[in-house]
Amino acid sequence: MRKFVLAMLTVALVAGLFGCASPQPTPTSAPAPTAAPGVQPTVAPPTAVPPTAVPPTAAPKEKTKIVYWRSLASFRGEAQDELGRQFNASQDEVEVEVQFQGAYSELEQKFLAGIAARQVPDVVMLCDTCFPQFARSGALLDIQPLIDGPDGMDTSEFFGTLFKAGNVDGVQYWVPFATSTPIMMYNPDMFAKAGLSGPPKTWDEFFEYAKKLTIKEGNDIKQYGCSSGTIGWQWQSQVWSQGGQLSDENFNTFIDSPVWIEELSKWRKATNVDKSIVFPSSAEGGSLGYFSNGLAAMLFTSTANVSQVVSQAQGFKPMSAFMPGGKAGLIVPSGGSGLAIPALAPKETNAAAWKFIKFMVSPESNAYFSKMTGYMPMTAGTVKAMEAFLNEHPEQKVSIDQMAYARGQSELNASGRGNSEIQKIYERILIGNEDPAVLLPEAQKLIQQIFVEDGLKK
Amino acid sequence: MTGDLQRTSDQPKNLSVPSGATSPGWRRHLKERLTFLAFIAPNFILFTIFTFWPIFFTAYLSLTDWNMIRLTRKMVGLQNYQQLFATPLFYKVVGITLLFAFTTVVIRMAISLFLAMLLNQKIPGRSLFRGIIFSPHVTTTAAAAMVWVFVFDSNFGLLKWFLDIFNIRSPKWLSDPKWAIWAVIIVAIWKTIGFSTVVYLAGLQSVDKELQEAALVDGANAWHVFRHVTLPLLSPVTFFLMVTGIIGALQTFDIVSVMTGGGPLESTKTYVFYLYETAFQQFRAGYASALAMVFFVVIMAVTLFQTRMARRWVHY
Numbered sequence: 001m002r003k004f005v006l007a008m009l010t011v012a013l014v015a016g017l018f019g020c021a022s023p024q025p026t027p028t029s030a031p032a033p034t035a036a037p038g039v040q041p042t043v044a045p046p047t048a049v050p051p052t053a054v055p056p057t058a059a060p061k062e063k064t065k066i067v068y069w070r071s072l073a074s075f076r077g078e079a080q081d082e083l084g085r086q087f088n089a090s091q092d093e094v095e096v097e098v099q100f101q102g103a104y105s106e107l108e109q110k111f112l113a114g115i116a117a118r119q120v121p122d123v124v125m126l127c128d129t130c131f132p133q134f135a136r137s138g139a140l141l142d143i144q145p146l147i148d149g150p151d152g153m154d155t156s157e158f159f160g161t162l163f164k165a166g167n168v169d170g171v172q173y174w175v176p177f178a179t180s181t182p183i184m185m186y187n188p189d190m191f192a193k194a195g196l197s198g199p200p201k202t203w204d205e206f207f208e209y210a211k212k213l214t215i216k217e218g219n220d221i222k223q224y225g226c227s228s229g230t231i232g233w234q235w236q237s238q239v240w241s242q243g244g245q246l247s248d249e250n251f252n253t254f255i256d257s258p259v260w261i262e263e264l265s266k267w268r269k270a271t272n273v274d275k276s277i278v279f280p281s282s283a284e285g286g287s288l289g290y291f292s293n294g295l296a297a298m299l300f301t302s303t304a305n306v307s308q309v310v311s312q313a314q315g316f317k318p319m320s321a322f323m324p325g326g327k328a329g330l331i332v333p334s335g336g337s338g339l340a341i342p343a344l345a346p347k348e349t350n351a352a353a354w355k356f357i358k359f360m361v362s363p364e365s366n367a368y369f370s371k372m373t374g375y376m377p378m379t380a381g382t383v384k385a386m387e388a389f390l391n392e393h394p395e396q397k398v399s400i401d402q403m404a405y406a407r408g409q410s411e412l413n414a415s416g417r418g419n420s421e422i423q424k425i426y427e428r429i430l431i432g433n434e435d436p437a438v439l440l441p442e443a444q445k446l447i448q449q450i451f452v453e454d455g456l457k458k
Numbered sequence: 459m460t461g462d463l464q465r466t467s468d469q470p471k472n473l474s475v476p477s478g479a480t481s482p483g484w485r486r487h488l489k490e491r492l493t494f495l496a497f498i499a500p501n502f503i504l505f506t507i508f509t510f511w512p513i514f515f516t517a518y519l520s521l522t523d524w525n526m527i528r529l530t531r532k533m534v535g536l537q538n539y540q541q542l543f544a545t546p547l548f549y550k551v552v553g554i555t556l557l558f559a560f561t562t563v564v565i566r567m568a569i570s571l572f573l574a575m576l577l578n579q580k581i582p583g584r585s586l587f588r589g590i591i592f593s594p595h596v597t598t599t600a601a602a603a604m605v606w607v608f609v610f611d612s613n614f615g616l617l618k619w620f621l622d623i624f625n626i627r628s629p630k631w632l633s634d635p636k637w638a639i640w641a642v643i644i645v646a647i648w649k650t651i652g653f654s655t656v657v658y659l660a661g662l663q664s665v666d667k668e669l670q671e672a673a674l675v676d677g678a679n680a681w682h683v684f685r686h687v688t689l690p691l692l693s694p695v696t697f698f699l700m701v702t703g704i705i706g707a708l709q710t711f712d713i714v715s716v717m718t719g720g721g722p723l724e725s726t727k728t729y730v731f732y733l734y735e736t737a738f739q740q741f742r743a744g745y746a747s748a749l750a751m752v753f754f755v756v757i758m759a760v761t762l763f764q765t766r767m768a769r770r771w772v773h774y
Contacts, residue, residue: 109738112526133741137527220627281633283607283717295613417740424724431635432723454525 066122079372199321225276227287227296241326246410303399519747538748559707574658595652603716635725661695
């Protein structure tokens, strides 16, 4: 029996060893070809392909090869792959290889690992709230010299604060690429049944409508007024539109201000007392799943999701509307991702990387990407290039019209740790039904302390 | 053995020659030692690179403040540990992890022992059942967890459909903080039950039938045979499953990551998920390393404790 147990423990250990080793690409794949060169036909090709691919293209002039790490899956990713192909076909100096590295957070982790291993791409996509952290730690290249250089860029073309969002502590690191704003979508059939003629114009109307649109049957809720994901992004719009503030440029936050307490109390009441708003876990299809399956009448989403929501809706035609406004009118945050050059990328490829970035944000590419994905046109030139398309797709037009009310994201979201802590605060109020008047002063202290620890606040 | 004999006979010589390096006995020892080193080298080098070095490096990182991007790390001494033990979330996460580990291991072992006893009978289609029960073990955890997400869906899920038959209202498995941890526990048990069943089955088949028959002849009933003969004889297997099971359960990450992301309201945040989140979403390498070191010590202590206790109840 002892032998048996020993044997089993050994097996477990060995299994554990291999289990641990398998995610490391080098140790497992490297020994294989030497151990059994003939038995590994599937391993050989990938290493053999690049050399064979080089000779035919290496004609008179050697192309500069660059690697671009992108995020965004499915059609949002395919559109980028296509732009990469168009870029390669458009000129013969630079050849880009577009590599998908997962969702924003996964790409961020791989970029981190890449920095540690000194293996970085030549161009990297980073979301607007992720890149400042890298910029402040010296991981990104100052691109101002490239903007001002011979192959420069006219940055005044970009709408509003879009381009300025790439500036951290006075240095430009990032160029916006995939930009969107939060938007409201609603189910017109459910609105008609509830006797409502159009989308809510103000936040107070929104909570009132949500209650009216909720249908209960005993303890069961057959239809929610609204399904929502984490509120962080749209919350900025609500605070601003109601005349409040999230933070200022010196990283002072206003989490315990009256607007915060008042507005979050409305959310708390709606989700816990009225039960008119639901926060489905992403495992249950998320807020989008609830809305498109006819379980909720309103949805907050990104303008980049409009086409997806329209195509997924089951048995109704969703309409899009401006975000609700408030005492201070309507203000929405822009958001999304942009392109940056890692500081560790070889200096020789910087010019080529810049050429690619310029191509990606040119009116033609921007128009193509916008048509394919629903991300915003970022310049007047792009809007002109998209005129015909927008006439055919009125639901996309709302997003563009709303762009006039956009402003860059608050500094509140500039620290990864601060961001994740503030999300927990929202959750504790909305799902955990805690009192904002008690919780928010605590949160204010915590976030300010984090900003000091992260070296953001002096 | 010859080496030992040699040493005793060499001893007088060693005394007379002060520089031991030149003595043939020492040389023979050197050769033996080198052979020994050569034999353990492949394993030892791998362990050093992939296990010992990371542990030492983590210990060092736990004393620093580092966001993984900056090239410099700031030494902060034991500050990370102080902060950790002063954070309420740390204790909440430890509580969740212990609840998860204890519940999954106990329920899993009870069910798998029961299944193993059934499968040890001569029933038709026995190997088919064995195959079915073992199959969760060979599926990818992430894929299996995804499928379970659909099962748990409170609006359209399989489980809701099933509960509807009995007029029971389906809980919001994955979005209700009270239920989410149980959804994760159910999947964890389902996933690992096949392996423990097979190990128990192997244990049952190596139990000496004569001992059971002898007990029957002595007038013991089936329950007594099970309780006083079979179960004690299975104790080494139980011990093995408990040690590996608890270590595995304490380290759970994938199911949580796929099914709940630690939520809702941090109700399913297991220790390793918390560690991951701290390191790779909040970029606090130092703090996360301190978490890892505490975890390392705890697992070591739990395992030592179990081994110590085993002397009282495990019979070889």
